[in-house]
Amino acid sequence: MRSIDIHAHLTPQCFIRATQAGQEWHGIRPGSVRIAPRAVWTPEQRIADMNSLGVDVQVVSTGAGFYYYDRDARTVAAMHRDCNDEVHQMTMDHPERFKGFAQIPMQDVPTAIAELDRAVNKLGLVGAMIDDKVNGRTYDDPVFMPLWKAAEQMGALMFIHQGGATVVRERSNRYHLPNTIGNLADRAVTFAAFVFGGVMDACPNLNICLAHGGGYTCFGIGRMDRGWQVRSEARVHIPRPPSAYLSKFYYDCLTHSEAALRMVIDTVGIDRVIFGTDWPADMAIDWPVSWILSLESLTQEEKEAILYKNLEKLLGI
């Protein structure tokens, strides 16, 4: 049984080397970024852990800590090129074990498109990981439309993953709630921004994966539909209720709940759910392949679709 992990992060070695040498790296001062123990691992150490976990391929994404959308676009573009070159090198050194996502400087859409183009068409990366918002703007903002069009044309997969403060942070910073509730709330708002904003109609072939199982999207879709029915402002851009768009997205399996994963599958269809572990975060699924294989409410066919078949087809690997 193969397994392909769409949700696995990287702290670039080029960044680690620079900061360990006491050097500033694209404006990041040494010691200003917390580095998790496994994040410093070399690609070879990473592969050893993947072997232990039974993960054949990681689609590697540079961590959300490297978005830096609030900084100078030119500086961040250079940083992202370094990140993307390193991910590219991993895919060259270990083509059977690594695929990659790009970082792109979303604060400047033309530059983001240029780097996505370089990453996908020159480096062979599969798409990009981006935040739920860019300096407070959600993805229904028309400023982003050229990026969605470009990504659609390139066949790039956009992987949505929060960074920085989630919406929960404003109310409570306790008990890890900005992560454990906030990540999932942010993702539902992003689903809604894409759908209610008309992006999915404008870009019918745009491939988007909503990390963390799409957050609260699937559970909360009934109330979004009701809002669409009774409020004219919710119908401005779309002629169908938001639930009609659920199967336009991909969702990873990172729910930490069999009941929640079952509901995601039943809501969006098994061909839209893919394997994602959040390696090497503390909020990762500890033994993700074993976990999927052990779920009693999933059929063998569903487990295979999640673990590798859907991503084989989507990414051509």
Added chain:
Amino acid sequence: MRAIDLHAHLTPQCFQREVLAGKMWHGMTSAEGELFNPRNAWTPEQRLADMNSLGVDIQVVSTNVAFYKYDQDVAITTAIAQACNNEVHQMTVDYPDRFAGLATLPMQDIKAAITELERAVVQLGLKGAMINDQINGRTFDEPEFLPFWKAAEQMGALLLIHQARPTLVTQRTTRYHLPNTIGNLVDRAVTFASFVFGGVMDACPALRICLAHGGGYTCFGIGRMDRGWQMRSEARGNITKPPSAYLRRFYYDCLTHSEAALRLIIDTVGADRVVLGTDWPADMRIDWPVSWVLGLQSLTQEEKELILWKNLERLLGL
């Protein structure tokens, strides 16, 4: 078959008489109280006619969230609350078989809130109170609220948790009605977490809380809260069990607008913890709530009866 609705709002007639005559009512005007919704102007008798049409036997009436007024001077808010609670009380006196009531309280002053809750429950016979998800930005794990939870527990009062704008989504977007359709459900999950991770449910083992809107995203998202509790010491500061162990300490209304979501709630917390709540007369209500529950193919007849009336009959002594 009975039906008892825990989630049904009121814009008080005492407020409407004044503001529709062009006067102020405790500083409030006709711009408040959702008067754009014609049903909010209905008298108790018109309300009863609609309940008859819907098949709802009893509404547990709560004054609209516009009357929370936690950011006002406590004397003003207390006067508002007393007037609202008196009107709800009168409805329950005039139609004891059709209306029960929840109080509104000046939560910005805990002593005043306890005093009014006691008056409402002990003197007026109301069943508890409806309160917001936060009080001027403070969540319910703040120690200042603990005397209130203790008092509510001792009175046997039921607390219905119900947001008022802005919700946590508002800061990111105000479009497409998302502050309501996503925000209400985010706020409720944070409130569940504040009660649980904050240790309130351990400190008050008999406290009765109903989380409106099906508890928001609580039941679907509990796995990630458990993982956070396992991995992060700051999540274990006040509780020795994972948050999922507290799910059954709460009640949840059925206001999900989704059979699959309601089924997940029942499977997560048990059918004995799920109650009928319709959000009458808001536009986001369930249109024909009794018919909707009765029509759900994934629920057993026993589950439907528990939700429609048996759980609330027992909980509220109705």
